[in-house]
Amino acid sequence: MNVRFNLRAMARVSQEHLDARRRQILDGARRCFTSNGFHATSMQDVLREAGLSAGAVYRYFRSKEEIVAAVAAETLESVRVSYAATAAADPPPTPDELIGAVLSRLRVLLGDTDGDDQRALPQLLMQVWGETLRNPEVARVLADGYHGLLGQWIALVEAYQSRGWVDPGADAEHVARTLIATVQGYFVQQALFGGMDPAGFREGLRALVAMNVPEEERRPAREH
Amino acid sequence: MNVRFNLRAMARVSQEHLDARRRQILDGARRCFTSNGFHATSMQDVLREAGLSAGAVYRYFRSKEEIVAAVAAETLESVRVSYAATAAADPPPTPDELIGAVLSRLRVLLGDTDGDDQRALPQLLMQVWGETLRNPEVARVLADGYHGLLGQWIALVEAYQSRGWVDPGADAEHVARTLIATVQGYFVQQALFGGMDPAGFREGLRALVAMNVPEEERRPAREH
DNA sequence: TTGTCAAGAATGAACGTTCGTTTTAACCTC
DNA sequence: GAGGTTAAAACGAACGTTCATTCTTGACAA
Numbered sequence: 001m002n003v004r005f006n007l008r009a010m011a012r013v014s015q016e017h018l019d020a021r022r023r024q025i026l027d028g029a030r031r032c033f034t035s036n037g038f039h040a041t042s043m044q045d046v047l048r049e050a051g052l053s054a055g056a057v058y059r060y061f062r063s064k065e066e067i068v069a070a071v072a073a074e075t076l077e078s079v080r081v082s083y084a085a086t087a088a089a090d091p092p093p094t095p096d097e098l099i100g101a102v103l104s105r106l107r108v109l110l111g112d113t114d115g116d117d118q119r120a121l122p123q124l125l126m127q128v129w130g131e132t133l134r135n136p137e138v139a140r141v142l143a144d145g146y147h148g149l150l151g152q153w154i155a156l157v158e159a160y161q162s163r164g165w166v167d168p169g170a171d172a173e174h175v176a177r178t179l180i181a182t183v184q185g186y187f188v189q190q191a192l193f194g195g196m197d198p199a200g201f202r203e204g205l206r207a208l209v210a211m212n213v214p215e216e217e218r219r220p221a222r223e224h
Numbered sequence: 225m226n227v228r229f230n231l232r233a234m235a236r237v238s239q240e241h242l243d244a245r246r247r248q249i250l251d252g253a254r255r256c257f258t259s260n261g262f263h264a265t266s267m268q269d270v271l272r273e274a275g276l277s278a279g280a281v282y283r284y285f286r287s288k289e290e291i292v293a294a295v296a297a298e299t300l301e302s303v304r305v306s307y308a309a310t311a312a313a314d315p316p317p318t319p320d321e322l323i324g325a326v327l328s329r330l331r332v333l334l335g336d337t338d339g340d341d342q343r344a345l346p347q348l349l350m351q352v353w354g355e356t357l358r359n360p361e362v363a364r365v366l367a368d369g370y371h372g373l374l375g376q377w378i379a380l381v382e383a384y385q386s387r388g389w390v391d392p393g394a395d396a397e398h399v400a401r402t403l404i405a406t407v408q409g410y411f412v413q414q415a416l417f418g419g420m421d422p423a424g425f426r427e428g429l430r431a432l433v434a435m436n437v438p439e440e441e442r443r444p445a446r447e448h
Numbered sequence: 449t450t451g452t453c454a455a456g457a458a459t460g461a462a463c464g465t466t467c468g469t470t471t472t473a474a475c476c477t478c
Numbered sequence: 479g480a481g482g483t484t485a486a487a488a489c490g491a492a493c494g495t496t497c498a499t500t501c502t503t504g505a506c507a508a
Contacts, residue, residue: 034357036358037357038264042492052458052459054494054496055495059456063494063495091441095435123357126357129350129412129416130353131261132416133259133415134259134261134264143416160435165435165436167431170430174425174431175428175431177420177428178428178429179432181406181409181413182409183405184409184413185406189404189405191353192367193367200398200401203394204395204401209432210391210435210437212389213434217318218318266467266468267468277485279471287469288467
């Protein structure tokens, strides 16, 4: 009996193997969650899709809830990095340039990792949004990411204002929220109906920010 | 309960009573679905919230699925009517005018019927979006509403173009999709974080469509 | 290099619970 | 007291999870 006092238990299989199994589970779960939602997906569905038995899966995750949280976190992270990759530039990119670039990058990213299903990520993101209503941990992660993003957009809008591209009297946060809203709406439409493409969306945004309405045609702001 | 003479031959309670019970069930279910999602809500939850027993509820609805479909349909309908109430005008309202008016109207509508919880409808709408991924009937209702709405917005954008407010070279459908996206994003942010108000959103939209970027500062459209 | 073997990894049947739904029997109104 | 409506008990199915068991792996002795 060769009893040795190994501090680190020797792994029976490599760390790569363990990582691959974990990924196998998360990928299977993600496919289920995307088309069926978190709570209409059973563990049996996940097991079947992952190609593993119950015992195997429960060796890597303590509960279904933990898998849901992991998939949600990865989803939010993939959206976050697609934004973060777009660095600040001088002169600042216009909204249509910036958003078009972010969406194009995301499209390329998805083409590589997701079997070219351009709707999968938006659909999953929509499920994550719904999950925040009942899962405080997911809500916290989402809120953190959102507020970081909002701060970046506010800074960008302020840069617009200092260059005279945007009315300096406008509230930068309101403008930033509106810009974020366009991206969220893009995701919603892509998730629900598909057929959205970054170039077309950029064209629409471009036409909007290039709009020119004679002031005398405007109606007063308050109506009720 | 208040049982009155029967209007219909077989019924022993009034139609008003039946309608009220149906509404009682739908209201309870809606409250559950809003905060918990369709599939994380059990029938027990619905029964408790509606204050009725299983037998009573199953007299009015054949299944949980039928309740889900009814709540989803009512939700989409309430969004639809809030749009439909905004008639065509000449000159056409600018995007910020129109969207601001629609959101204000919706706010008033919600204040009357929903205990002043301005997040409830957007949250429920988000759940409905998620449900379309696995429920073809809900998906059909949503798609019908969306395409009707899209058509109206395209017509409006074309009116902008004929007045020279929007670049006539832009694809009207892309611009319309972008405008719809802003509203969807408004709903998302209101559902997730609250604190959105129509006036602020209108201000943000106003600043966007009034943006003025010197052409020589723009970057080329294609990047990769 | 090869054989051995303890321990990690994986299995799948079975568990207790909770699900949506149905049946039952008491209840209320006329 | 009869008809229609309700609440509550009961149903089978399906849920997420566990566990006794089997299979696989890799370090080590020879």
